[in-house]
Each structure stands twice: as C-alpha cells, then as structure tokens.
Amino acid sequence: MKPERLDxxxxxxxxxxxxxxxxQRWEAQCGLPVHRIxxxxxxxxxxxxxxxxxxxxxxxxxxxxxxxxxxxxxxxxSSLRPGQFRNAG
Numbered sequence: 001m002k003p004e005r006l007d008x009x010x011x012x013x014x015x016x017x018x019x020x021x022x023x024q025r026w027e028a029q030c031g032l033p034v035h036r037i038x039x040x041x042x043x044x045x046x047x048x049x050x051x052x053x054x055x056x057x058x059x060x061x062x063x064x065x066x067x068x069x070x071x072x073x074x075x076x077x078s079s080l081r082p083g084q085f086r087n088a089g
Contacts, residue, residue, distance in 0.1 A: 006047045015049060030062050031055070 006012045012034065013020045026032040033051040036043040055061065 002049050004048070006049065006052075007044070009045060012045070012047050012052070015047075015052065026062065 003011075003015075006015055009020045009024060012032075013023045016023055018026075023032060023034075027034045032047075033055050034045050034047045036045055
C-alpha cells in the first residue's frame with residue numbers, strides 16, 4: 001500500500017530508492033515536487049507520492065549518466081570523456 005504522504009527527505013529518498021542528497025538535488029535542479037512547512041528557516045519537508053509519480057512520468061526526470069550517454073550527449077569535453085584520463089605530468 002502506498003503512503004498518502006512522505007514526511008521527510010529520508011522517506012522521499014526511500015520511496016524513490018535514491019540517496020537523500022540525490023533527491024534534494026533533484027528538488028533544487030529538476031523540480032522534484034517537495035513541499036515545505038512555512039515559517040521556519042530549516043522547515044520540514046513533505047511530498048505526495050501521486051505528485052512524485054507524475055513527476056517521474058514527465059520530461060523533468062534526470063536520466064542516469066553512463067559512459068555511453070555522456071559520450072552521445074557530449075557532456076564532457078573530448079579530452080575528459082569517461083574512461084579516459086589526463087596524464088598528470
């Protein structure tokens with residue numbers, strides 16, 4: 001049974017089967033739908049699984065970066081492609 005609400009970064013991360021820092025980065029950079037309780041500097045967070053599921057089906061979800069996708073997408077300069085190293089000296 002799916003919970004109605006996820007009440008912490010830990011619960012959100014467990015729901016997505018990811019690390020807490022990963023889901024925090026997704027919230028900041030990719031629009032992961034996380035809500036904050038207003039009125040506090042370090043406010044508690046919560047999320048609704050139905051909103052997360054909809055987000056997962058959207059185009060905002062980051063794709064896993066592998067050596068193959070990095071080479072295809074040119075995410076790295078040609079001198080620093082995955083699997084290649086610069087000589088240190």
